Amino acid sequence: MAAPSLTPSTADPARPAPPRTAGPPPPGGRLAREVRRNLTAHGFLIGAVICFAVFSWYPMIREFALAFQKTGNGGTSWTGLDNLETVYHDPAFWQAWRNTLLFTLLALVLGFAVPFVTAIVVNEFRHGQGFLRLLVYLPVMLPPVASVLLFKYLYDPGYGLLNELLGVLHLPERQWLQDPDLSMLSVVIASTWMNMGGATLIYLAALQGIPGELYEAAELDGAGLLRKVWHVTVPQTRLILSLMLLMQVVATMQVFVEPFLLTGGAGPEGSTTTVVYLIYQYAFNFNNYGAAAALGLLLLVLLAGFSAAYVRLSRAGDE
Known part of the structure; x- marks a missing residue:
């Protein structure tokens, strides 16, 4: 019988082989893997950026330049502040601003309150909310x-x-779109009905996030419906109300579709001429693109200043 060998065999199964250590990854390998992994997301992101650049950012930059230029004879020339002076001395300039501000104020009275009240009413229904939202x-x-x-x-x-209906109630008939005193109110009513659905759903989502315990505590304190709305609903939805107020002011200051389609734009005695409709007239009726861009620039500066001031005041109020 052969004597056992004192030298361990390399093929001894009792001793595991030493672990194999991987070498360092090649330079740029991790970055390449991340890029390949997110290639689809980057593709969608690049597409969105290109769309914004072509259809939003470039027109804005072009408008800034066109506001100080004059177009004609197939070319453009710099005119400084001449376009702003042309717009400022137009008799329709101040009337358009007054009509736009009037539309905004009436839209805030109707278009801001009606969707909120509608959302409160719909939220009280326990059945059929899906149909009511539709x-x-x-x-x-x-x-x-x-x-x-x-x-x-x-x-x-x-x-x-x-x-x-007025005849049935034995009331005098009205010239809703032909009367200068009623034409703007008629446009506001139509605009409120056409656009209130989105705001109502946003308010409804905010209302459904309010804890029910707050309403129960208010009922125990003897609060009625109006007090519960004022002391519970409004404070709990203050952020959404502030955001919607800002969005509505910005949207109503740019109103164009409703007066253009209902009253032809200007309306009786110019009662529904808005700033955006005046921009449309300068560009497509008078072929004065420089004046249209100048008026659009004034509207942009006004809305940007209002938005900045509103956000600043809102933050100061929260603090």
């Missing part, structure tokens, strides 16, 4: 032209439904 949002899904045709029928002085 019903409220339905006007937003309709094409603007269809909605305007509907309101033109309602406002018609001859066979309109509103005048029919």
Whole structure:
């Protein structure tokens, strides 16, 4: 019998092989893997940036330049502040601003309060909320032209439904779109109905996030409906209300579709001429693109200043 060997065998199964250590990754390997992994996301991001650059940022930069230029004979020339002076001395300039501010104030009274009240009413229903949300949002899904045709029928002085109702109530008929004193209010009512669905759903989502214990505590304290709305609902939705107020002011200051389709833009005695409609006239009726860009620049500066001041005051109030 052979004597056991004192030298361990390299093939001894009792001794595991030493672990194999991986070498350092090649330079740039991790970055390449990350890029490949997120290639789809980067592709969508680049596409969005290109769309914003082509359809949003470039027109804004072009408007800044065009506001100080004059177009004609197939070229452009710098004119300094001449376009701003042209716009400022236009008799329709101040009337357009007054009409726009009037539309904004009326839209805040109706278009800001009505969606919030509607959301509170819908939130009280325990059944059929899905149908009610669809019903409220339905006007937003309709094409603007269809909605305007509907309101033109309602406002018609001859066979309109509103005048029919006034006749049933033995009240005098109204020239809703032909009367300078009623034309802007009629446009605001139509605009509120056409655009209130989105705001109502946003308010409704905010209301459903309020804890029910707060309302129960208010009821134990003897609070009625109005006190619960004022002391519970409004404070709990203050952030959403502030954001929607800012968005509505910015949107209503740029109103164009409703007065353009309902009253032809200017309206009786220029009562519905807005700033954006005046921009449209300068560009497409007078072929004065420099003046249109100058007026658009004034509107942009005003809205940017208002937004900055509003955000600053809101932050100061929160602190």
